[in-house]
Amino acid sequence: MTILTTGGCGYIGSHTCVELLNAGYDVIVVDNHDNSSPEALRRVRKITGKDLKEYDIDIRDKEALRKVFQENKIDAVIHFAGSKAVGESVKLPLKYYDNNIGGAVTLLEVMAEEGCKRLVFSSSATVYGDLNPSPLNEEMPLGDTTNPYGATKAMIERILKDLCISDPDWSVVLLRYFNPIGAHASGLIGEDPNGIPNNLMPYISQVAVGKLPQLSVFGNDYDTPDGTGVRDYIHVVDLARGHVKAVAYAADHQGAEIFNLGTGRGYSVLEMVAAFEKASGAKVPYAIKPRREGDLASVFSNPAKARDVLGWQAEFGIEEMCRDAWNWQSHNLNGYK
Numbered sequence: 001m002t003i004l005t006t007g008g009c010g011y012i013g014s015h016t017c018v019e020l021l022n023a024g025y026d027v028i029v030v031d032n033h034d035n036s037s038p039e040a041l042r043r044v045r046k047i048t049g050k051d052l053k054e055y056d057i058d059i060r061d062k063e064a065l066r067k068v069f070q071e072n073k074i075d076a077v078i079h080f081a082g083s084k085a086v087g088e089s090v091k092l093p094l095k096y097y098d099n100n101i102g103g104a105v106t107l108l109e110v111m112a113e114e115g116c117k118r119l120v121f122s123s124s125a126t127v128y129g130d131l132n133p134s135p136l137n138e139e140m141p142l143g144d145t146t147n148p149y150g151a152t153k154a155m156i157e158r159i160l161k162d163l164c165i166s167d168p169d170w171s172v173v174l175l176r177y178f179n180p181i182g183a184h185a186s187g188l189i190g191e192d193p194n195g196i197p198n199n200l201m202p203y204i205s206q207v208a209v210g211k212l213p214q215l216s217v218f219g220n221d222y223d224t225p226d227g228t229g230v231r232d233y234i235h236v237v238d239l240a241r242g243h244v245k246a247v248a249y250a251a252d253h254q255g256a257e258i259f260n261l262g263t264g265r266g267y268s269v270l271e272m273v274a275a276f277e278k279a280s281g282a283k284v285p286y287a288i289k290p291r292r293e294g295d296l297a298s299v300f301s302n303p304a305k306a307r308d309v310l311g312w313q314a315e316f317g318i319e320e321m322c323r324d325a326w327n328w329q330s331h332n333l334n335g336y337k
């Protein structure tokens, strides 16, 4: 079976390519390298000892995308490509609506034309909004999204559900990721953010390795055990393996199905700092700062549906997540550069 991954050169995509190749799938990657380095796929080949095909194109380029489907027999698509920085999306909303929604619509049009109607989509826990209490489950109503990035995820979910209603041949799996962190155990691929990281784990890693002076902890007055924000961190290799299960599920189901991919366990910012210091032996100096606008106190999943229906559950704990994040960061000071 041949799987097309859009955005397959990025952080989650590259780890998923490894797991797909290891599971025996043929893999094709479409990526415009807006937020990734082609070096990632060279390393995917090194890890797996297998080859994959890559196209340097933008998914909004309909003609180019059509050609990919015409040159290959594609059985299913995993759609990672998109822009993902919450803060940037507030400043540049049209970039997000164009790239994320425009990109998804173009991809779906080409898939429909070419008769490929199996899709796995990268959604986010952000679609639950701020009113649903954790643990979050797939039955809960969607919440209000507070930024354009989140709005694109909620809108694409809606588009995919409507598409499945309009045409029963479609099989779509919506994966709502919690907080992916860590890296492949080889230390060859990992998260390589542009500029100063926005997310906690890459920030902690860069402080630990001496690239940044200290971590700002955004608020210690939340209603959580130590007052700092709680999230459901998930090892990116576990997340990647969830996609392999989702692709297999999509192969013999119809309609749209939603799954959380999380561990079900929340960790606070200070717990993450302590776990990282333990795994790395490095110090992570931090200072308590005001809350970050838009942040919630506590967000974690109920992962039971993925376990019961997909037969998937997270295997790695916080120690492995921190160990592998450190291994990647300390061996690749400047990411892929």
Ligand code: NAD
Pocket: 006, 007, 008, 009, 010, 011, 012, 013, 030, 031, 032, 033, 034, 035, 036, 057, 058, 059, 060, 079, 080, 081, 082, 083, 084, 099, 103, 122, 123, 124, 125, 177, 178, 179, 180
């Ligand atoms: P990433 O930025 O590392 O990967 C996205 C990839 O898509 C990049 O390689 C980028 O170059 C490519 N891309 C972007 N626009 C494109 C376009 N128009 N045409 C072709 N390629 C394009 O991000 P990631 O962390 O690997 O996330 C993958 C997906 O998962 C994204 O859709 C993201 O919104 C979603 N997601 C990520 C997280 C997270 O915390 N990392 C959480 C929830 C959901």
Ligand code: UFG
Pocket: 084, 086, 124, 125, 126, 150, 177, 178, 179, 198, 199, 200, 201, 203, 215, 216, 217, 218, 219, 228, 229, 230, 231, 269, 292, 295
């Ligand atoms: N945090 C800090 N200091 C930092 C960065 C983060 O204290 O420098 C705290 C945040 O306040 C939060 C926690 O660490 O309590 C996690 O923050 P992240 O930015 O790593 O992750 P978020 O949960 O805020 O956001 C992530 C993705 C979004 C996605 C959201 C919900 O980055 O794309 O999960 O799925 F929308």
